[in-house]
Amino acid sequence: MTPRTIWLLAALLCAAFVSGAEAEEPHGGHQAEEAGAGAPPAPPLPEPRASALPGAGALLSGLFQVQDSIVQGDRGALKLQADILKMMREQLLAMRGTPILPSTDIAPVLLFGLAGGDPVAAVQVLTFVPEDHPEAGLTQAVVDYLRRDTRSAVVRFETIDPLALPQPLGAYVAMAKANSAMATRRDVAALNFNLVRLLAPGTLLEEVALRRLVWLNAGNGDAAAFYRVAGSYANRFATSPYFGQFLKFFMDGAVKLPTDEGIRAVLDLLPEDARIALKMRLSRQAVIAGREDLADIVSSSLLNDLADSADDRVQRAHLYAGMTQVAKGRLLQAWGMLKHVRRESVPAEDRELLDAALNAVREATDGDPESADIITSALGGAPDGAAAGESETDGGGPGAAEAAARGLSAESAAPAQRDEPTGDAGMKAQSASSMEAEAMTDLQPLMDEASRQLEAVDELLRNLPK
Template sequence: MRRAVLHRMIGLLLLAAGNPSVGFAQDALQPYQLVRSLQLVQDRIAAGDHAAMPMQAKLLEMVDARLRDTGADDFKDPRNFRALLVYGMSGGNPLTVETAVSRATVAPEELAIAKGVISYLNGRPADAIETLRPIDPMTLPSDLGAFLALVKGSLLSGEEPAAALVLLDEARLLSPGTLVEEAALRRSVGIAAMQGDAARFALASTQYVERYLYSPYASQFADSFVSGVVALHMSISQDKLGDITSMMDPEREKVIYLRIARRAAIDGLNDLSAFAAARAERGRDGIGNQDDPRALLYASLSTVTSGTVDDVHAKLDRIDRGKLSDGDRALLDAARAIAGELVAPPAALPARKPAFAAVEQPPAVENPSAQPSGQQTSDEAGLPLVEGAMPEQSTAPASGEPAASMSNATAVAAAASDGAAALPASAPAPATGLNPSDPTDAAMIKARRQLDLIDQMLGAAPR
């Protein structure tokens, strides 16, 4: 019944917005009725109804206009003041909130919440948390308490993560199945990973995928999920990871595994990278991705120094570099250079010099400034959460791959192709006990230097 009434209310609001002759409908509605309508639309968006986003924009405009016109009489109804605070904690206009609060006569606790919300909206988190800390969200009406718990949890996530997780749980308890719960779960995933709490991370991730996978904000969840899987790789089993991703559709699952494989390869986690790349290649429901150049590349990165050289070469040769991002093309070039160096023949023996030959002067030290250098690209391998299906948050800038003259990975690849003599001054010869003047030992030193280079390349590559 309540949902049907709200749907009729939204229809009336949109009719009023589109036809000025019936604009009186907007003025006749109380602020709390407008804010409830806005919350209903936001909950639909969180559940995956992206078509409701234009409706949200129109309602935000109408709510803002109505609240700017409120007077002292409007706030005699406590529901209207609570609605003002909810609007503010939903990301409302701080000027509107400040103006409306200045006209209201309310209890000290409500005024304290208002001051904390205004500090929060104006980018003063320390002031906001100091003002809001004594207020227990569980003692407030659920509509206001849920948002207050979410805001406090967000503010405390950096310095007091354990307390933040408790508050986010309270937000979910007070407002299940809403945008508040979606945001609380999404933030819990990142905090649990930061805390090293693998069980909490897996539980929050499972709940998010079950309920909010199609939210327009799910790309933020994906960022936290991929980072958490890499950070907690020693604590999360491959079976548990598979259980979580199995709830995704095949395309989303593939892209998640591609992102995990790339991050794991860059961080030197070969087992995780190989597992994720294999899952991305295998696909699901009989639809494989063996020809996906990214899956082939990340699988090769995890075996370039340990797999059979011929197999690695075969994989690298199958990759269509034209389908890779700039950052991944640099990774491909470096992998090819390293694989080539591992099978390069040892240098020829130098001609024996007569005992009476003049001692040669040592070669000049290579100028470090002559080494290839470039600026680190912010490329993310062209991997969204899922191509064309899960947009970034509406306020985020459009994604793209910034151009760069030469990435760090490209510079390392160029150095690798030039052999050990091209190593920068910061990469000295490893202390191996080998004799550089012996051709066989020199080849071993060169190969080990190439391994060092691939480590440098992976560490410098964009994440």
């Protein structure tokens, strides 16, 4: 145990002792001085409720501070949290079977159970709460929750309003209410997770609420809410020890949900090391799942991130980007990325992927990738060398250059947006059209083989381990 831990525990014990002593002296402290000779006497202070766990207030306050330190990246606070919960557990075990009066304050026991303490120890005390206790209904709901009887807990929590409870108890009850409803009442769960965010901003409770809302929105198919909440988490809790679980939820949701521009914002908010690792895994998962649009966005972004790198990650990035182009039928672009990938530089599980992609491109082009632009169009992919939806009508533009490379005229390469050509222009257009038709006829067997190869790649992707 570090000196810092020993010092903090000693301070908490002293505070707990003082709190317990004050609880035994209901009328302790200095009497208020009279404000004036004619001032009426102040009304007597209400009798403080005896606590079911004397001295727990200071320990709970320390526990909440420690938990907030955890989500800010202080890994050493995990041990301190365990020490505080252990001390409170020992107190609870010592008072098992002690009668609890209707006037007894049971909030410390409820908070102990809901804040991650031993649920068995908490239940053993809470079962002695009498039916005429003011918090009997809340106690029964919490007991069901701690026993993992979520069906019963959902029903009992329906009558509990977290906003009517003192804080932080209300925030912890809202969290328990949301957790209980995740399986059967997702609307109730989402409502209460958002309530937790309002009641306990910047705390471990909010971190948990955001993380679970990411999972919940993915399951509900709400892409906009998914990326909005994921962006909030990435911006505020990237240092949390539970950040890895968030990344898993995010990757699964991104592959499952429709592609949304929100993904770019979330990726930009991630720390650099996590961002590159996530993009690497997400690119592969998107390719395997047949999500070419998502794979295109993520793999292109990954290549930009690694533009100044020269390690094996660049090889994998080119592989996933190349596979995306193969899936889209952009064989020239795919070849430009795949031909530089060294087989020994990619993981063993990705080498079959590389072999299949290279084989598909070579077969589709008969060993000549320069012919891939014609085949790409025939297979339904976007023409290589031009952006999707781009129209080249200028005689000196890229469309003319690519047409010249195939022996076609610029007029035949450009989309016909004018009247039907006549005279020499018409003859040239007809000649170009016939040349292209002859080329396509000659390439038909090759195109059929390309289609078969791409189908084989699709089958391989479906059968790859996820």
